[in-house]
Amino acid sequence: MSDTERQVHATARRAKEAAAELAPLGREAKDAALHAVADALVAEAASIVEANAEDVQRARRAGEPGAMVDRLTLTEERVAAIAGAVREVAELPDPVGEVVRGSVLPNGLELTQIRVPMGVIGIIYEGRPNVTADAAVLCLKSGNAALLRGSSSAYSSNTRIVEVIRGALEKTDVPVDAVQLVPGAGRDSAQALMRARGLVDVLIPRGGGSLIQAVVRDSTVPVIETGEGNCHVYVDEHADLDKALAIALNAKTQRCSVCNAAETTLVHRAVADRFLPRFLADLADLGVTVHGDDAVLAHDDRVVPATEADWGTEYLSMDIAVKVVDSLDEAVAHIREYSTSHTEAIVTDSQSAARRFVSRVDSAAVMVNASTRFTDGGEFGFGAEIGISTQKLHARGPMGLREMTSTKYVVTGDGHVR
Template sequence: MTVIAASVDERLRLAKDAAREIALLDSAQKSALLIAVADALIAASDDIVAANSDDLARGRADAIGEALLDRLRLDDKRVAALAAAVRDVAVLPDPVGRVLDERTLPNGLRLQKVAVPFGVVGSIYEARPNVTVDIASLALRSGNAVVLRGGSAAQSTNAVLVAVMRDALQTQGVSPEAVQSVDDFGRDGARALMNARGLVDVLVPRGSAGLIETVVTESSVPVIETGAGVVHVFLDATARDDWARDIVLNAKTQRPSVCNAVETVLVHRGAADRLLPELLASLSDAGVTVHGDEATRAHDERVVAATDDDWAREYGTLDLAVRVVDDLDDALAHIRRFSTHHTESIVTADQAAADRFLAEVDSAVVLVNASTRFTDGGEFGFGAEVGISTQKLHARGPMGLAELTSTKWLGRGDGQVRA
């Protein structure tokens, strides 16, 4: 087993040193490193699941709720999926060294803008042990070191995952200090990570709106903001019955605890009588509690009355808000007011309505006739994701390898001096 540095500051400095080593690895070396990590995860599956069982038991005792328990849970199948995602990242094109721009000045000076690693990537997140592996693998493939703060709910699981990855790095002759955790320092570790300007180059929070807001407002380290998912599906007047039903059911029930699950469905008044009876019955059969406005409740007595708070709520559970709107303009106005700019989808057969929705909705991902569950780095072909950015600077939407690189200009001259 690798030796863990005793203080937060020491760990961050070791990560900074290791980042220089990782940045110099070529594509084949980084791929081999990740394959070793994937193999190690499979070999340690029993230990990982056992540690996760301890976290789940503690979570149930602390009544953290089914949504967080689902995010926290790892079994053999999920560990295998984590390892498979690492293998996927290992074979993705290396983002480092890409030439993004090049030009030759009139005096002959040759310039290239190339992609380079950030250096040290930090992440603060909650009960999401998959994030431990996803961010570490993406960071390593993009030539970065990583420092993780995974939260107390997953502390046992994360400790095993980090140890497994560090040992895998060491077997490949690479400094294990490229993967660090500050979990054992608790909130002090998180605060140190947020204020490690000069040691940590960028920080990515993932979790509740409260956690993200805290990291954004209290950090001196640059932050890529990921956001809460008050996600909408709008069923337009021309929406096909089967598409409306299947898309909403998938977006709500496939995995309700994740940020790309739909939380509010808007139904065009002209299609409400046609779409709502079957949709509401299907949702009820799937165990979904619908919180609806008066027009929605008129179609099914099982619908509970929605409050003003429901339109802005990220449930993370088998709950869904449904509202009947007058038209596309009304739907767009509702989304502008309540969206967290994560993902929105329209179900329609009207190309003009689809085009307006794509153009006017200001969210990281906007879809037509598709489930919001596709907003995911794995589904987008990234292998894994760092998070889903809802900001507009540097990165927006699912973040993969390219979003963990910065740029620098390289100039090659022949003795040129500026006049």
Template sequence: MSHDLESHVHESARRARAAALDLRAVPRATKDAALEAMADALIARTDEIVAANALDVSAARESGTGEHIIDRLRLDADRVAAMAQGTRDVAALADPVGEVVRGSTLANGLQLRQVRVPIGVIGMIYEGRPNVTADAAAICLKAGNAVLLRGSGSAARSNEAITAVLRTAIASVGLPEDAIQAIDPSDRSSSTALLKARGLVDLVIPRGGAGLIQTVVREAQVPVIETGTGNVHVYVDADADLAMALDIVVNAKTQRTSVCNAAESLLVHKSVADEFLPRVVAALRERDVTIHGDPAFAATDSAVVAATDEDYATEYLSLDIAARVVGSFEEAVAHIRTYSSGHTEAIVTGSLATAQRFTAAVDAAAIMINASTRFTDGGEMGMGAEIGISTQKLHARGPMGLPEMTTTTFVVTGDGHIR
């Protein structure tokens, strides 16, 4: 990494820190006005954003990028409109800054309050999806933070266009442009410089594949929240309503394949396998899903590919699913514990007791009972746009919305108290 590049990134971080200090005292009304201005600008400049994105998509196709990755990268008018609506949704949410998490009057008369405050400067390192640029900027701004956005080279033109739109918008209501900055992705070392900006950057959030996340965790000298991969399972229990199970499996796998909350593995209890396997295999095959299955699945349809241990450990992000029949609830849980990435796990069952056992036995950021895994999403959970889904256990876990982008300060009020 060149000294000039590191200096440039760190100078951006210094400007972000100055902007973050200004944002701490900005009232909700001003932040919401900025968010509305951002949404209006995204709509007004849609053609400009889509044109920049078309260049990224074209370059990706020319380089042989897979279609599931291009789907993440692609923007059209509807997707830009969704970005704008996500920004408006954030504006409509309660401001977490100033919320009293807990408070009490101590025995000596001191009044104690634990209050939410902005984190400061947040660095985002992410792959592919340019919508993350708008989502992250909106959430960070509403929570009083400045954000440094280091997207991938594949989305460089898209992210540059979106960032320029957002910076102009917030400046129009008097907020510092440097609260939203893009880090040049043309040199991989810019990520390293961001990760080494200790004292300038308060938190880094990686969002992308396992390789990106592990690189960030390994190299970071600043705190990191991991947004883990999604090796997501659906377990069809002995007491499942099989019509419901079929709908859930098909939705979880095929509604959108290139996202972390899509199902990647299917487990079916042996007592319902004879009835359920032909139905689910036919439904998935009808939607062009390749099934990597155990002998029971292979016996159902000759198109089933023999599954390997690697298949069960894979986050496909494509029209592929690993599948097997399990002999018991305990075997299903053991399989999930072996291969789960801790993102989302689902059970389909008519037994309340079994659902409760599953919730207690499975360790994941989100657990779905008789519902598609696709609901592990900040918007679907009523949080507005999310900045990512944390699979770690400290500070934030699951979809990260506004409260997760704050820390706390203890405010102690006395009346001349001395110790």
């Protein structure tokens, strides 16, 4: 075992002990701690911005692109917004203790299944230092200890934010070790976290596809896969084409860099001649590059020929793949082959088409006559989300506080034996 591994596992053991203290705490104690954290973030905003300046300077010197530097940058206003988000989490209902089901068994045993914290949640994430506070607070509210492993690019900011949070927790009932930064920001510290089975209950990677795939491949700790979204909009032959146009454009362009943005539009051949000219013209006006199949190319000479790779690409940019299909079933088959199972939408006025699409598309969210952009914890009314699960085990779709819990059966008898 390397030094880093030893250090990371020692941190995880402290987290496990803290989790045992944190789990039985009631909502009042947890919310008081969250408000203390928010107060401390506001009070220490200047020192957080100062620590952040080191990360920003390093990124600038390394010639990082402006958008990346912007995502990294904290100002006192941004820190205040983070503190505000912490207070919003405090307002959310506590998922812990909820009775999921309950009954009296024929032999008189009382059976209840209740929601309990997971224990220790490891979060492996990339550049944005606001994730540090967000993730810590969602873990605390759901009764879990947080082990945070941010990127080296934000190490100075993350270190200071965690110091401030831990300082605030000292005066509360929540144990300080319920929030810890994993020592080191190298690849070995992430690896050590992935191998801490028995100490860490679940790992949630937040970031790009390569980060997520690396965690899925290497972790012996159970992982919840999040966020990759090769989302599709299918314009059915029975679509209202005005709605279809609005939805297809919104899904691509309202915010193209996020996982619930659409990457491919599939258009039924029966409406292609009426739909495509308007759609392609609007996309061009909005600055979107279209990668199209032959049928799409025939409509507009600004269209770039699509390659096989385009159908599987999550562009996260002002690019879109467009394909004409002969049937709903061909659209479903295309989606089953290329989708990351995040979100797919159908635009149709046909009940039977909607029913067939919904039952045959195997994705976390299926939209009927609505933009893919609605797959979001906030939009779904969960108040906050730790990520969007694209796997089928445990949680699927936006993960709110409830999805950060497990359950436990409590069985009460009066001397019952078999």
